[in-house]
Amino acid sequence: MNKGVAVTGMGIISALGNGVEANFKALIDARDGISFPEILITKHTHLPVGEVKISNFNLEKNLLIANDHSYTRAALLGIAAVKEAMKSSGLSEKELLSTGFISGSSVGGMDATEKYYLEYESSKSHHQFIPAQHPGFTTKKISDYHNIKGFTTTISTACSSGANAIMLGARLIKAGELDRVIVGGTDCLTKFTLNGFNSLKILSEEKCKAFDDSRNGLNLGEGAAYLVLEAEHLAKDKKIIGRVLGYGNANDAYHQTASSETGEGAYRAMKDALEVAGIAVEKIDYINAHGTATRNNDLSESNAIKQIYSSKIPDLSSTKAFTGHTLAAAGALEAVFSILSLQKNLIFPNLNFFNPMQESGLLPITELKHKSVNYVLSNSFGFGGNCTSLIFSKNE
Numbered sequence: 001m002n003k004g005v006a007v008t009g010m011g012i013i014s015a016l017g018n019g020v021e022a023n024f025k026a027l028i029d030a031r032d033g034i035s036f037p038e039i040l041i042t043k044h045t046h047l048p049v050g051e052v053k054i055s056n057f058n059l060e061k062n063l064l065i066a067n068d069h070s071y072t073r074a075a076l077l078g079i080a081a082v083k084e085a086m087k088s089s090g091l092s093e094k095e096l097l098s099t100g101f102i103s104g105s106s107v108g109g110m111d112a113t114e115k116y117y118l119e120y121e122s123s124k125s126h127h128q129f130i131p132a133q134h135p136g137f138t139t140k141k142i143s144d145y146h147n148i149k150g151f152t153t154t155i156s157t158a159c160s161s162g163a164n165a166i167m168l169g170a171r172l173i174k175a176g177e178l179d180r181v182i183v184g185g186t187d188c189l190t191k192f193t194l195n196g197f198n199s200l201k202i203l204s205e206e207k208c209k210a211f212d213d214s215r216n217g218l219n220l221g222e223g224a225a226y227l228v229l230e231a232e233h234l235a236k237d238k239k240i241i242g243r244v245l246g247y248g249n250a251n252d253a254y255h256q257t258a259s260s261e262t263g264e265g266a267y268r269a270m271k272d273a274l275e276v277a278g279i280a281v282e283k284i285d286y287i288n289a290h291g292t293a294t295r296n297n298d299l300s301e302s303n304a305i306k307q308i309y310s311s312k313i314p315d316l317s318s319t320k321a322f323t324g325h326t327l328a329a330a331g332a333l334e335a336v337f338s339i340l341s342l343q344k345n346l347i348f349p350n351l352n353f354f355n356p357m358q359e360s361g362l363l364p365i366t367e368l369k370h371k372s373v374n375y376v377l378s379n380s381f382g383f384g385g386n387c388t389s390l391i392f393s394k395n396e
Contacts, residue, residue, distance in 0.1 A: 002245060002246075002276075002277060002278045003232065003243065004170075004243030004244050004245035004246075004277075004393055005169075005170040005173045005174060005229050005230075005231070005243060005244045006229065006230045006231075006232065006235035006238075006240045006243055006395070007227050007228065007229060007240065007241050007242040007243060007244065007339060007392075008088075008089040008090075008228045008229075008230050008235055008238045008239065008240060008241065009085045009086065009087070009088035009089025009090070009091070009227070009228035009241070010084075010085050010088060010225070010226065010227050010228070010241065010335075010336050010339060011080070011081040011082060011083065011084025011085035011086070011087075011088065011225065011226050011336075012081055012084070012223070012224070012225040012226075012332075012333060012336045013052060013077055013080045013081050013084075013223055013224050013225075014033060014050065014052065014221070014222075014223035014224075014225070014322075014323045014326065014333055015032075015033025015034065015035075015049075015050035015051055015052055015053075015221055015222070015223065015322075015323050015324060016031075016032075016033040016322055016323060017033075018052075018054065018080065019084055020084065020088070020336065020340070023336070023337075023340075024340055024344070026322065027319070027322060027337065027340070027348045027368075028346065028348075028368055030349055030351065030367075030368065032050075032207065032321055032322045032323075032351055033050050033051075033221075033322060033323055033324070034048045034049070034050055034207050034208075034219055034321070034322075034324060035048065035049065035050075035051060035053075036048060036049065037049055037051060037189070037194075038051060038053065039051055039052075039053070039054075039055055039056075039189075040111075040189045040190070040191070040194070041191075042191055042194055042195075044194055044195070044198060046205060047194065047198065047203055047205060047219075047220075048204070048205070048206065048207055048208075048219045048324075049189055049194070049219055049220050049221060049222075049324055050219060050220070050221025050222065050223070050322075050323045050324020050325075050326065051189060051221070051222060051324075052077065052188075052222055052223060056073055056076060059073075059076040059077070059080065060076065062080070063076065063079055063080065063083075063145075065145075069128075070128040070129055070131075070132060070141070071141055071145075072108070072109030072110075072111055072112040072129065072132045072137075072138065072141075072188070073109075073111045073112070073188035073222075074105055074107060074108060074109060074111065074138045074186045074187055074188045074224075075109065075132075075137075075138045075141040075142055075145075075186070077186050077188060077222065077223060077224040077329075078103065078105075078138065078142040078184075078186035078224045078226075079141075079142050079145050079146070080224065081184065081186065081223075081224035081225050081226050082142055082146055082182060082184075082224075082226045083146070085182060085184075085226040085227060085228050086146065086182070086228065088228075088241075089228040089230075089238070090238065091228065093147065095180065096146065096147055096148050096149060096150075097147075097149045097150070098149070098150050098179065098180065099148055099149070099150045099180045099181065099182060100148075100150040100151040100152065100169070100172070100178045100180065100181035100182070101139065101142070101143045101148045101150065101151075101152045101153075101181065101182050101183075102152075102153055102154075102155065102165040102168050102169050102181060102182070102183045103138070103139040103142060103143075103154055103155070103165060103183075103184060103185060103186065103226075104154070104155045104156065104157070104161025104162040104163075104164060104165040104184070104185030104186075104328040104329070104331070104332065105135040105138050105139070105154065105156060105161060105185060105186055105187055105328045105329075106135065106156055106158055106159070106161060106187055106193075106327045106328040107135075107187050107188065107190050107192065107193055107327070107328075108132065108133055108134055108135035108136070108137060108138045108156075109129060109132025109133055109134075109137055109138055110132075110133055110190045110192055110193075111188050111189070111190045112126075112129035112132050113129055113130060113132060113133040114190060114191055114192060115129075116129055116130075135154050135156045135328075136154040138154075138186065139152060139153070139154040140152070142186075148182065150178070150180075150181070151172075151177075151178060151181070153168075155168065155185075156328065157382050157384075157386045157388075158327070158328070158382030158383040158384060158386060159290075159325070159327050159328065159330055159331075159380060159381060159382040159383065160249075160331060160380040160381060160382035160386045160387065160388040161185050161327075161328035161329075161331070161382070162184055162185025162225070162328055162329050162330060162331035162332030162333070162335070162380065163330075163331025163332070163334075163335070163378070163380035163388040163389075163390055164249060164331070164380075164386075164388050165183045165184055165185055165331075165332070166183045166184065166227060166229075166244060166247070166331065166332065166335055166390055167244075167247040167249060167388060167390065168183070169181040169182075169183035169227075169229045169244075170183075170229060170244040170247060171247070173229055173230070173231050178231075179230065179231040179233075179234055180228070180229065180230045180231065180234055181228075181229050182226050182227070182228055182229075183226060183227055183229055183332075184224065184225050184226030184227055184329070184332035184335070185224065185225065185226075185328045185329040185330075185331065185332040186223070186224035186328070186329050186332075187222060187223070187224075187326055187327040187328045187329045188222040189220060189221070189222045193220060193327065194220055197218070197220060201217075202217045202218060202294045202296075203217045203218060203219070203220065204216050204217035204218060204219060204293065205217075207219065207321060207351070207352050208292070208293035208320060208321050208324075208325075208352065209293055209321065209351075209352035209353055209354070210289070210291035210292065210293040210298060210318035210320060210321060210350055210352075210353070210364070211289070211291060211293075211298050211302065211318065211350065211353060211356070211357060211362050211364050212293070212352065212353050212354055212355055212356075212357070213355040213356060213357050213358055214354070214355060215293045215294070215295065215298060216293075216295075217293060217294055218292045218293050218294055218320065218324075218325045219293075219320070219321075219324040219325065220324050220325055220326075220327075221320075221323045221324020221325055221326040221327075222324070222326055222329070223323060223326045223329050223333055224329050224332070225329060225332035225333045225335065225336045226332060227244075227332070227335060227336070227339075229244065240395040241339055241343060241395070242338075242339040242342050242343070242392050242393065242394065242395060243392065243393045243394070243395055244390065244391075244392060245276075245277040245279070245375070245391045245392065245393040246273040246274060246275070246276040246277025246278075246279070246389075246390070246391035247272075247273050247276055247388070247389070247390050247391070248268070248269040248270065248271065248272025248273035248274075248275070248276060248388070248389045249269055249272070249386070249387065249388045249389075250264075250265045250266075250268035250269045250272065250387050251265055251384065251385045251386050251387065252264045252265030252266075252268075252385040252387065253265075253384075253385050261296070261299060261300055261303065262300070262303055262304075263300040263301060263302070263303040263304030263305075263307065264304075265304075265381070265385045265386075265387035266290075266300060266301055266304035266305075266379065266381055266387045266389075267303075267304040267307045267308060268387070269379070269381075269387040269388055269389040270304065270305075270308050270377065270379070270389045271308065272389070273377065273389040273390060273391050274308075274377075274391065276391075277375075277391045277393075279375060279391070281308060281309065283374070283375050284314050284375050284376070284377045284391070285314060285315065285371065285372065285373045285374055285375050285376065286314060286315050286316070286317075286338075286341055286347050286373055286375075286376045286377070287305065287313075287314055287315070287316040287317075287376075287377045287378075287379070288317070288318075288319065288334050288337060288338050288341070288376060288377070288378040288379065289301060289305075289316055289317065289318045289364070289379055290318070290330075290379040290380055290381045291317070291318020291319075291320055291350070291364075292318075292320060292325050293318070293320065293321070297381065298357065299357065299359055299360070300381075301379065301381070302357060302359065302360035302362045303359075303360065305362070306360060306362075313362070315347045315365050315369065315371070316350075316362070316364050316365065317347060317348055317349060317350035317364045317365045317366075318350050318364065319333075319334060319337050319348055319350075321350070321351035321352050322348075322351065330380055331378070331380035331388065331390070334378050334380070335378060335390065335392065338376040338378045338390075338392045339376075339392055341373050341376055342373050342374070342376060342392060342393070342394050345370060345371060345372055345373050346368060346369065346370060346371075346373070347365045347368070347369040347371060347373070348365075348368065349365055349366050349367050349368055349369075350364035350365055350366055351366075353366050373394075374393060374394050374396075375391060375392070375393050375394075376391070376392045376393075377389060377390070377391050378390045378391075378392065
């Protein structure tokens with residue numbers, strides 16, 4: 001029997017707040033974190049975003065980081081989330097020496113390089129941020145801060161990065177290559193991403209409404225989330241808060257920035273995750289959908305789900321209307337939400353939904369729902385058609 005890989009800790013920071021409890025409180029209160037840019041300096045102040053309302057200065061202060069450093073915002077957010085995950089798992093300094101670290105990021109330290117780019121030739125005062133452009137630099141800064149000494153790597157597969165980090169960590173434990181690994185993702189808001197998504201004409205000027213017939217685009221967000229995964233022999237004396245039971249990754253190779261309308265990649269990812277988990281499709285109690293609220297994505301994901309479920313579709317919602325689409329961190333944030341769903345026996349609402357899509361008639365859950373939740377399927381789909389599905393289960 002597949003028992004999955006034990007999850008012994010988790011940490012998160014998002015537009016909903018700093019920490020698991022703050023995020024959970026917002027979810028059950030149906031209170032979103034969508035506002036307008038205040039910390040990100042941009043001319044697009046009319047575009048709603050899921051911004052973490054803590055300045056870099058205050059993040060540095062909270063984390064006791066000296067002024068002369070090369071920590072970018074994505075690294076600072078990641079450090080905060082990893083810190084909570086480690087604390088909740090009870091990891092010791094000695095255990096960190098053999099702990100792995102797999103982190104997803106799409107923008108890396110781009111917030112700093114775009115800020116200091118124009119002064120590069122005239123001043124050397126911020127040259128330490130030039131290497132920060134690379135996503136791997138962010139991973140190294142987080143691991144160095146926490147003195148994580150085990151296998152360390154970065155995944156950058158756009159919006160599926162965080163989910164792929166979780167999948168890789170679980171696979172390495174199942175293969176006996178690692179005994180313990182911290183997995184997740186971090187991304188911050190940048191001019192590059194806001195301008196880039198705006199140029200694709202997929203940003204909404206109102207709060208996003210996933211799976212609604214009148215949906216007109218996503219809200220970008222920022223944040224970080226990480227899980228501590230442990231092999232069975234290490235986790236047996238710990239409180240196991242959930243398990244990574246299944247995972248699947250597929251690429252429909254359809255378009256650089258759009259999903260195939262048939263949802264082929266998403267279908268294959270979900271199908272593979274169910275096969276790895278070794279459970280029937282009917283066992284899934286809740287689908288935490290990718291649900292970005294763009295015309296293309298929601299249609300593609302709906303078609304994929306309807307291929308998986310020929311009859312009754314389980315309770316489903318997208319939580320991106322709470323946090324915004326946090327890109328590489330999205331799959332990790334939603335992994336935390338999935339585990340909270342298992343722990344609390346709750347389905348979180350799909351905010352701002354009013355009218356079902358004409359093409360699919362999909363009806364997400366729109367109010368907090370109490371029910372027994374034993375298995376959660378969480379979807380994360382990225383640019384280039386990189387599709388990942390994870391299945392989380394209770395510790396049984």
